Amino acid sequence: MSYYHGIKTSEQATTIKPAVNTEGCLPVIVGVAPIHLATDPAELNTPVLCYTYAEAVAAFGYKPNFGDYGIAEAIYTFFSLYGVSPVIFVNVLDKSKHKMAVSAAQLVVTDHTVTIKADVLKDTLVVKSSEATLAVDTDYTASFDDDGSLVIALVSSSSHYSDETLTVSYDKIDPSKVTTEDIIGGIDAETGKEKGLEVINTIFTKLGVVPGMIGAPGYSDNAEVAAVMASKAASISGLFKAVSIIDGSTTVAKKYTDVYEWKNKANITSKYQVVCWPMATMGTKKLHLSTVFMATQALLTYENDDIPYKSPSNKTAQIDGICLSDGTAVELGLSSANYLNGNGIVTAINLFGGWKLWGNNTACYPTNTDPKDRFFCVRAMFNWDQQTFIRTYWTDVDQPMMKRYIQSIIDSENIRMNGLVSSGVILAGSCEYREADNPATSIVDGISHIHKTFIPPVPNREIDVVYEFDSEQYAALMTA
Structure with a gap:
């Protein structure tokens, strides 16, 4: 060691680890997009994280035909x-597979233009005048x-500018050829x-974010898709x-009393599923209630510091009605909506200040009544906290298995739990290393067991008030 005379300093890593930022309920939509309209098209079966409307439209295109294009609906x-x-x-x-050929047809030119109301693949377009093929x-x-719609406009400097008819052929997108197998992937x-839903497993490694909600509007009412x-x-x-x-399903279950049987x-009974029924309307547009639920929850989570501890039930839904897939209006009173809720189904009702989502239970209810499983907001909190724990302490994996390393995790986590309690996000939470959970056989195998308690609030789904007429006080008032 070299000779030193004076004062010197050094640093060591902080024992208490701050938690990483996580996505409270980040939505993922797997579905069909009008990709032929995209200016910077996303690759097939590739997850794209979008922060703005412009980003999403550039990557996936936009057309207000939500029956065919669930991604456009979500945008x-x-x-x-x-x-x-x-x-x-x-x-x-897939533009190379989900398409159909349209034979050559003669179209009338109006004001030097022809409009084709179809989902045309522009690179397949062939325009002819008589026997001559026009150049784009x-x-x-x-x-x-x-x-x-595709607008073909004749160029004024072209010799064909005054043509009265054009013969046009092309391939067009056919979203009806997308099957449940394409969604499942x-x-x-x-x-x-x-491909398809399998892409979800690549999101964290590709984008560095973790999904919180998964949707497939237009396909999730299929039992196999829902199971996957x-x-x-x-x-x-x-x-x-x-x-x-x-x-x-709003085709099989056309009445609220049919939804539970469907x-x-x-077999939609998982704690990792939320069932929404029926569809919703906004003006002339029909929206899947699953999309509305996800957007409502995403906004609610954002407004609460990206922590999903509040229920989206009884929160404003940006809709003006509910309906079946064929557009038939659905009327639900409170008792009907509560019947759905009691069978693990979320709906929407118009009470006390406009349309609200209504229902707290995941699909496992009423069979499973465990609060961490049945209440969506509690399930979301458990998912969120586990995600936070994994991402915060991942670097501790493969560190030397020593008491001070384990204790640093315990201390850091208890500080975080105390902070959540102080901010009113959870009621209680603690983390401990218990000897009884860690026998020598586990320790020498490099396994440490940490026990954690975590109590997010359940939603106050029922407020029961008892009224009483106080006759004795009434008599006293009369004789006073």
């Missing part, structure tokens, strides 16, 4: 109606209008790339948990 709901972000989108529509950008331009046998969604939600990347938000037949 409208999250960004336009609720103004909440970010959202992760995964498009499964020389004889004509082709662009999409706000409704997604899996691993591509040729490329080894994840629950499976993915229960184990994301083998580490994290989320909740899948399911739509109850739910049971479809």
